[in-house]
Amino acid sequence: MMSPLINAVSGRLSLRAPQAESLARLHSALESVPALRDPKARSPEELAAMTTALAAQFQTLSDFEREFPSLCFALATGVGKTRLMGAFISYLHAAYGYRHFFVLAPNLTIYDKLIRDFTPNTPKYVFKGISEFATNVPEVVTGDNYEQRGSRSLFGGIEVNIFNISKINSEVRGGRSPRIKRLSEYLGQSYFEYLAGLPDLVLIMDESHRYRASAGIRALNELKPLLGLELTATPFVEAKPKPIPFKNVIMDYPLGRAIEDGFVKEPAVVTQQNFDPSVHSAEALERVKLMDGVRVHEETKVYLLTYAQQTGEKFVKPFMLVIARDTSHAAALMALVQSEDFFHGRYKDKVIQVDSGTTSGAEGDEIVERLLGVENYDEPTEIVIHVNMLKEGWDVTNLYTIVPLRAANARTLIEQSIGRGLRLPYGRKTGVDEVDRLNIIAHDKFQEVIDEAGKGDSPIRMRSLQLAPDTGHGNELKSISVQPIMNVVTGTVTPGTSVVNGAAHDVKYGPDAPATVLWTSEERQIAQVAMDVIAEMSREKHQGQPLVHSSAALTQTEIRQQIAQRVRERIVPKQGELLTTETPPVEEIIKRTVAAFVEHTIDIPRITVVPKGPVTNGFKTFMLDISKMNYQPQDMALIGQGLSTGKQVLYGQSSAVLEDRLENYIVRELINYDDISYDDHAELLYGLAGQVIGHFSGYLKTEDELHNVLGNYGKTIAENIHMQMSQHYHEDVSESEVVVSQGFTPLKPCAFTAEGEILQIHQPPPERGKIAQYVYGGFTKCAYPVQKFHSDTERILATVLERDAICWFRPVAGQFSIYYRAGVNQPEYVPDFVASTEDVNLLIETKAAKDMELPEVKAKAEAAAQWCKNASDYSVQNGGKPWRYLLIPHDVVAANATLVSLEARFSMQ
Template sequence: MNRQVNAISGRLSLRPPQRLSLEILDRIMEIAPPGKEAVLGAQLAAIQSEFPTVADFERDFPSLCFALATGVGKTRLMGAFISYLHLAHGIDNFFVLAPNLTIYNKLIADFTPNTPKYVFKGIAEFATDAPAIVTGDNYEGTAVTLFDALLRCKINIFNISKINSEVRGGKSPRIKRLSEYIGQSYFDYLAGLPDLVLLMDESHRYRASAGVRAINELKPILGLELTATPFVETSRGAIPFKNVIYDYPLGKAMSDGFVKEPAVVTRKNFSPAGMSPQEIERLKLEDGVRLHESVKVELETYARESGKSIVKPFLLVIARDTTHAGQLMQLIRSDAFFEGRYRDKVIQVDSSRTGREEEEMIERLLQVEATSEPTEIVIHVNMLKEGWDVTNLYTIVPLRAANARILIEQSIGRGLRLPYGKRTGVMAVDRLNIIAHDKFQEIIDEANRPDSAIRLQGVVLDEAALGQKTVTVVSQTNLATKLGVKPQQATGSTTLAGQGQAQAFPKPEEQHVAKIAWDVIRKLENQPQLIPDIHSLKKPEIQAAIIKTVEEQRQPAQLELEGMTEKPDIAAVVAKTVELFTEQTINIPRILVTPKGEVKSGFKPFTLSLETLKYPAVSDELWIQHLRTHQTEVLALNRGGIEEVRPEDYVVSGLVDFDDISYDDHADLLYNLAAQTVRHFQTYLSKEETRKVLRCYQRDIARFIHVQMQDHYWEDAAGYEVIVSKGYTELKESAYTCSAAEPPMDYHVSPVDKSNMAKYLFNGFTRCLYPVQKFDSEAERRLALILDRDSLKWFKPAKGQFQLFYRHGADHLEYQPDFVAETADTIFMLEPKARNQMEDEIVLVKKEAAVQWCANASNHALSSGGKPWRYILIPHDEISTNITLDALAKRFGL
């Protein structure tokens, strides 16, 4: 395979379907090289020999369609195509077509350096010599620069809508008119280029238009089409494209986790009997808003827990017509609808407008993704169209009559993009909700049809649960609260725990100094040689340095400058802040373990266990049927039509996709394992049947083998060096989703519903470093009672507090211990576990990583007079309040 494919895939972090698309293009360039002199029929025959799904180019030049589901990343793939063609084949001229103004403007932004979604980010050659971007707005003024021999790569971005309108009006497109700059029309200039490649975004939108027929005259050497819907809607139904070379449908994108998981939502025990259509509509709308409010809280909680930016979701209401949309707008703005809370948070997109007015309205709607923009409800008559690349659509309320198939197709199309680019594992963050009380079963049945490309979840809302408003409770340390520090990005759903605590500094000017001192102390954690632990902050020379920095950063208040208020005693405030910091923090260093010298790793040869690997033969008829219907499993079978030379190559090709497997380092082992696999299948299948099975189930077979390889992984280094990068680390804030109506419980009292412990928030602690905590089990609550009695201070760490990782298979996963507690002579890391999990493989691997971390932390602490660390793994049934922490440490400490 061309090394540029590997390089570009890595630099642009291409997803598997994007990478496979690039591999297919690489193969096309080999078997059917494009060029002005190439024979169209011969090119089609060469491509059909390996990619039989391409029945016809459907154009006067070679044109191939890559059908990738919405949300997988078609724009990034365009950037990969251009990078590859330019770097690997020296092609310098590209023409990108957009179907409307919104996508046209988005493409210009995405191809412009230093923008958030720059498609060439990571391509070193373009970092120093970025492609020239010529647009439908500036080509006349910039055309003279196109003859600059130093310009290596030129990308033309044009909006087909403009060309269409001029052709329909009988006028020649402006691009075809004579340019005084170049002595010919810009169109003729492009048509005369020997290496023009045409890229068509959302090509289904303008495939049969007069404008595209005019574009045929550009005579590009190659056309690359990208769309999520490879068919043209006509009065006779949908007509599929004949030039699809790779199809990655929505069902596959869902199963691979590249988009949100769509779910159809109804109410528990819902019955429309006796309800008017208006009452059903009102109920769906209100339940949609209730679910939206719940999702908003879950998104904020996840963002705070993971340290990511907060995503503001919005709800889309699909109205029947513009009159209906206006009525809904009036209702939502009234006091009768959720006490008027959404009066200023709703916008109506008037679908009666067309052309430029519609485009401007879409541009306004795109702003709903910004957290600073207040809109949370959007009323629209038509579904979101291409170019609305919003990632924060989470709830859809369709109030327009339609059958189940139309509801599915229209409802999921625009709301599937993930806000963080990948699934998080948190259902509320990963799910798109479609409110369909009256169509629930019909939609579920339609989605479960054998020919459906997707499977929908069913979500049933409980009326009692719907009525409970939830909030995000932010639990920052008692220290931060005493110093008057506020959490960042506070929203209307944010509640700060422990607000009733007394302030350490009642005077505003002292609070200001304390906050500056707090920031200085937090930054000093990065100097472990100077300050190995929090107690070093009390050294006179360190306090003097803090005082000096605070004085330099402090801006005196105007009243102080005028002599009307006293200057605060900065030294005294700093001393008290340091004292509070050491009292209200447990000393947690940041530890890095790095290998010395060259590190070698790999996998030892072994014999696979293949008894359970029994795939049935794949028939030719089933194969053909799959290619026609685009069912999920076809993608693995077809793999874009690439035929491997040897059956073993299917296994090896699947294995090298894993990040921890290098072909160069493991080729012999990989082919040994592949040969074992091929021989296994040939014990009950013919050679041809074996090849089809390997092709069809390539990814699953590779995953099956990769899991077994992990048991034979080895790593060799000359030694390891323990580096303490921080002498102490700031305690991170925690965030929880809780019912707004239920205040925190006293942790001394066991809740009635112990099976659902995680829903409760507890307070009432004496020695906890946070005002509230959550527990996953009754045993954890009892352990908290012990720690609050027997330790000096304790807490449950937030995600990311320790940066402690363990190896599981090929992955390095973060381990967050359940409790940390400090006594007079020791700091404990505690992990309560169910008795039947004590010997679980993951528990043991975590234990090994934690014990090693504690050993490294102890060595660092003892070198500066600190306290050693110990790890305690405790069975749940051994935790009772009459047991002391000292007894638990003696019995279960490691």
């Protein structure tokens, strides 16, 4: 059974499955072999006994390989090793009270990154979610401040020491003692001796494969830590004739599994079809690989653009990484890429050279700034040429094409090149191959890489699947079914019931003791039957109109009598079971039930707009956005193979038919879409295709190059054009009829996941970026006892509604049946809020001020405003209130704003 503490840490830190499994394995090792926690049990015999005991659990462990117990966790790049460090520290402190940790980095890049990630209020803070560390922040001691460290750890706090092993190595050379062993003023002894004397010092070694045989590691043995925890993506030491695997691995999550589980990109090695590297000189081969890399890069750029436009996700600018032999080679490559001979000089301002000769001085500062900003969509860099500087710790997510031009064997190429580009820009697989793939241009090493990836000891290897008992790694989030306040008040449904792992549990998301207007169980059962009857009557028609025009009509004597009659018919057959010998007064119960229903609801009519005449549709003429289309002609089709799946991919589909008119390459692909008719849309299609031809003609010099690009990329170009056409789709109806099938609809229960205590509406969230995880209550006017918000702006607006509205709530899907136009599709729109005042009913949407003019926002607003017009026509005709739609920018929402003012400023007609 999984430890409750492991579950708690995994849940609070939102660990991925392999991270949670690593933490569970550490827990299992420490609990099953208590000697690991005994600082005095460190003789060779005792260490051997520990490894023997652990080997029974972990088949990949046979030796600690150090003078202290050390356990290795081999996790693929991109899975999240730094986050796992935070989980280790949190668990060891909570479980055993350990307070002293020594985190070792292999180089300056990772050293700086670790300091950042262990610093509160940074984007990737490793302890985010651990409440204890919010008030008792762990002290970070670095290689630059350890001589002036504070005394926080003396008072029970955690001390995280972060050091750079390359710094220690440089100080060891020549037999000098590392600076951490020099005397300091702290406690009158050297800081090294202080660390070595700690009984609970845990050594965490990041990228441990980088310094297994280094000189500084001897100093680490002298630290005599209680426990060592190693993290690496490559658990082996390079040696001849073959690599030597680590002997202390207790968790192995290789790249093959990470790819299969969707945590990283799918790497593919790319070459040209039928390519023979032997017929090319070394210089010519490099030029071919560089140019083919650019072609793949440009194709990827368009796929990413299309995906972002189709889904509304952020725009991602891909870049290409070129790995040079040395600084002279890098400078020559830089000159080539910036020359007119390389795609007519189009990349001369989009390339940077990163090496020891270019990253110093004022100009070097600009290069470093561009490198650090390469993930920004508006930053111009698309090609980075580097010499062995961008290693572990460079965590970009938009690297999509790698061109290795440094001599290396196939295994090194896989290990070093792939690792830098595995991270996914959206944090997950999208299902679009081109968006989820990393391309490695390796014409001369193609078959070698394919063969190497297929070997059993390759970093990319497939896992064997074995079913194991459920260990319960998952977070115990509760699935909450929230009933409307109406049901709570009448006592017809027990509030706050949740389902966790298939079993019901009581939770604190409903009122502790609801004040019901009905008291006995018999009365509550009659009220439930009355609610069922009301729901039925709301759907019934009389002469083509709703039988009950509004919830207020339920209070009319005639309607109440009909409800009472139907209720009696249903309870009489069950008199002996349902009611006691003294029959409760049905009419009185129904009166109170109806009064509660009217008080705690907002009448939402069910409206359908039905066309009465002919419907015409089509696409409006528009100008294409083709600024990011920069395809290059191909000498031969490029072919790639996935290193994990073995699937082959063609980059650019060469046309077998030479068209006599350039536009036909695109038009023939467009007419394959179901919503495009050649007869109806030919003029528009040729006009759009002509825009593309004009764009390509601006940088392609010959008609042969145009035929080449259009023949190879016609299908991809057409896909992007079709996506843009869908944004200009129109549908015209000569006449339509508004049909109101229901005057009101009983509120639906809503469901959501929840964890933690209920927060009061006036209480800001502990972390604004995580407000969607919190549940809010303490309402007096909301139609539901609790609500969740997507932003703090929504929470603040809810405080305004609590003060100024009669009733309000956040609707769920299906309550309004509002549909807006999104190209050829019509998705449902669910507004943020619905509220009622003395004079008007309101649909309310809040948006970031910068998003107010987005086409989707405008389309939703137009659909909602039209719905409000139709609802007003019906409601006013039947004695009700008009409806208004408010679209409010976030920067005007404040607790002191009034609903009347917001309505006056932002109501849409």
